[in-house]
Amino acid sequence: MTTLPTRTDKKLGLVIDLDICVGCHACVTSCKEWNTGGYSAPLTDYDPYGADPDGAWLNRVHTYEIANDHFTGTVHFPRSCLHCEDAACVTVCPTGASYKRAEDGIVLVNPDTCIGCKLCSWACPYGAREYDHDQGVMKKCTLCVDRIYNETLPEEDRTPACVRACPTGARAFGDLGDPDSTVSQSVNDRGGFDLMAEMGYKPVNKYLPPRKGTDRAPVTNVAPAPEQTGSPIEKLFAWADRALSR
Amino acid sequence: MHPAYSVILFTTASGAGYGLLFWLSLAHVIGVLPLAGWQFLVAICSALALITLGLLSSTFHLGRPERAWRAFSQWRSSWLSREGVAAVATYLPAGLLTLLSLFGVSGWLSLPLALLSALGAVATVWCTGMIYTSLKTIRQWHHPLVPWIYLALAASSGALLLCLLIAFAGGTARGAATLALLALIGAGGLKWLYWRRIDAETGRFSADMAIGIPGVQRQLDPPHTRPNYVMREMGYQVARKHARDLRRMVLTWGFAVPGLLLAFVAVTGGLAPVLAPIAVMSAGAGLVVERWLFFAEAEHVAMLYYGAERA
Numbered sequence: 001m002t003t004l005p006t007r008t009d010k011k012l013g014l015v016i017d018l019d020i021c022v023g024c025h026a027c028v029t030s031c032k033e034w035n036t037g038g039y040s041a042p043l044t045d046y047d048p049y050g051a052d053p054d055g056a057w058l059n060r061v062h063t064y065e066i067a068n069d070h071f072t073g074t075v076h077f078p079r080s081c082l083h084c085e086d087a088a089c090v091t092v093c094p095t096g097a098s099y100k101r102a103e104d105g106i107v108l109v110n111p112d113t114c115i116g117c118k119l120c121s122w123a124c125p126y127g128a129r130e131y132d133h134d135q136g137v138m139k140k141c142t143l144c145v146d147r148i149y150n151e152t153l154p155e156e157d158r159t160p161a162c163v164r165a166c167p168t169g170a171r172a173f174g175d176l177g178d179p180d181s182t183v184s185q186s187v188n189d190r191g192g193f194d195l196m197a198e199m200g201y202k203p204v205n206k207y208l209p210p211r212k213g214t215d216r217a218p219v220t221n222v223a224p225a226p227e228q229t230g231s232p233i234e235k236l237f238a239w240a241d242r243a244l245s246r
Numbered sequence: 247m248h249p250a251y252s253v254i255l256f257t258t259a260s261g262a263g264y265g266l267l268f269w270l271s272l273a274h275v276i277g278v279l280p281l282a283g284w285q286f287l288v289a290i291c292s293a294l295a296l297i298t299l300g301l302l303s304s305t306f307h308l309g310r311p312e313r314a315w316r317a318f319s320q321w322r323s324s325w326l327s328r329e330g331v332a333a334v335a336t337y338l339p340a341g342l343l344t345l346l347s348l349f350g351v352s353g354w355l356s357l358p359l360a361l362l363s364a365l366g367a368v369a370t371v372w373c374t375g376m377i378y379t380s381l382k383t384i385r386q387w388h389h390p391l392v393p394w395i396y397l398a399l400a401a402s403s404g405a406l407l408l409c410l411l412i413a414f415a416g417g418t419a420r421g422a423a424t425l426a427l428l429a430l431i432g433a434g435g436l437k438w439l440y441w442r443r444i445d446a447e448t449g450r451f452s453a454d455m456a457i458g459i460p461g462v463q464r465q466l467d468p469p470h471t472r473p474n475y476v477m478r479e480m481g482y483q484v485a486r487k488h489a490r491d492l493r494r495m496v497l498t499w500g501f502a503v504p505g506l507l508l509a510f511v512a513v514t515g516g517l518a519p520v521l522a523p524i525a526v527m528s529a530g531a532g533l534v535v536e537r538w539l540f541f542a543e544a545e546h547v548a549m550l551y552y553g554a555e556r557a
Contacts, residue, residue, distance in 0.1 A: 003322055023467070025469075053472055054473070054475070055474075057470075057474070060469035060470065061469050062465060062467070062468065062469050062551055063465070064457060064463070064464070064465055065462075065463040065464050068460045071459070071461075074466060075459060088381075088383075090323075091323040092324050093323075094316075094317035094318075094320050094324045094326040094327035095313070095327075096319055114310065115308045115311075115317060116309020117326065118309075118479065119324075119326055119377070121475070121476070122384070122479075123383060124383065124548065125451075125547045127480065127548030127549075127551055130474065130475045131475045131479070132309075133309070133475075135309070136309025136310045137310065195457070196458075198450070198451065199383075199451070209458075209459060210459070
């Protein structure tokens with residue numbers, strides 16, 4: 001059914017800390033590794049070792065140069081499905097293959113009923129859905145629905161593969177509908193934000209902003225440079241220095 | 247957006263088919279149709295053939311065409327599903343109308359059937375337009391003029407085909423030519439207005455909004471070395487210079503040339519069997535380019551993640 005549930009019991013999602021993400025792509029590869037054998041298996045690659053490699057991946061990491069009065073520098077930006085509360089990708093689906101679960105808010109594609117019309121990917125502002133040409137169906141982040149409830153896994157592994165793989169702890173998984181959950185607390189404390197909130201799809205996943213660099217930078221005392229006299233001998237040495245270091 | 251040939255063929259061919267079905271049905275109801283008997287049968291069969299050709303071609307766009315029947319289920323929320331339902335529902339009255347004319351039965355029943363066919367044709371084309379209009383992610387599509395342009399282009403291409411059929415049947419095509427001319431002027435005006443509007447507005451969304459941090463300067467590193475599905479599907483771009491040339495082609499071949507030919511037929515009533523096919527071919531070429539541009543000029547907000555500044 002592609003009409004959205006009026007409310008979901010939980011709002012399971014991710015909180016991604018852009019301050020500590022180092023852009024290592026471990027979340028990307030672990031996602032691919034798990035999901036090519038998981039719920040929406042296989043995640044096909046085309047020409048993976050050739051000149052034009054392509055394929056369906058559910059998580060991508062961009063790197064941007066940011067300059068504002070709060071922060072200047074590089075931000076690594078993981079991008080995957082945000083499991084929106086008002087998910088247009090679900091309502092446009094003509095078959096009911098794309099749906100949002102009432103129990104936990106996870107947005108899924110049923111690979112057995114998807115007709116591969118690609119309309120959901122057109123409706124998604126985040127570019128989160130990738131079409132699998134080989135399978136003829138749409139693929140998307142499942143929030144590792146086949147891990148998080150999987151009692152055959154050790155308890156510490158019952159979390160999305162990307163969260164488990166992150167070496168810096170930049171990704172957290174939890175119930176964003178519960179104001180007391182760790183993820184909701186960190187969103188509150190750190191000023192977590194929505195992507196493209198103006199679109200109005202109410203994404204569940206939240207991002208934490210990079211902290212201001214000067215907040216934590218150690219204060220260093222730099223010795224003042226010796227004064228220059230501008231004498232010819234100084235100029236000669238300066239020239240020799242430049243010439244030799246060329 | 248990537249212009250898929252199957253979707254271009256679908257929307258233009260079935261649009262013209264529904265337009266023709268609409269005018270045939272309406273003229274039948276009012277009782278002004280100069281086509282009777284087998285001529286009417288040929289006309290309504292051509293309309294249904296165009297519609298069927300379009301619908302079949304649309305399934306080539308699907309990854310799993312064998313599951314296409316599932317698309318009739320979600321009409322409560324999905325315009326694509328509504329389009330499917332409306333398309334199939336229109337076959338019922340239109341098919342029965344065809345059968346009645348095949349067996350030469352004329353009676354009161356053909357009137358409600360014709361009305362339902364006309365209504366179904368309008369509903370289906372409206373749904374096609376709304377599929378695009380409902381997508382908030384693409385500003386060139388999420389525009390109130392879009393479904394009206396779909397309707398106007400279907401109406402004008404259908405009227406043009408009606409004029410051609412009447413001309414070939416040896417009837418006087420002056421009325422149909424006038425109708426097609428007026429529809430063409432309306433559609434051309436709407437399309438011109440649409441282009442002016444989408445050119446005047448810049449996108450509402452910026453890279454800063456997409457990434458959620460103000461001051462995005464540039465993408466230093468893309469997530470992948472080669473274009474992925476999102477870039478191929480959503481990142482298709484046509485150079486502004488080419489777009490201008492193509493728009494000129496649409497205005498010339500899609501509207502000006504057939505308009506002038508139709509005006510000649512409407513005023514003089516002569517040479518219709520020669521001029522109508524030329525007008526149809528010219529308008530057809532213009533319409534295909536128009537539809538191609540509709541896709542190629544559409545900018546998707548997901549491209550903000552891949553270096554677009556506004557969308």
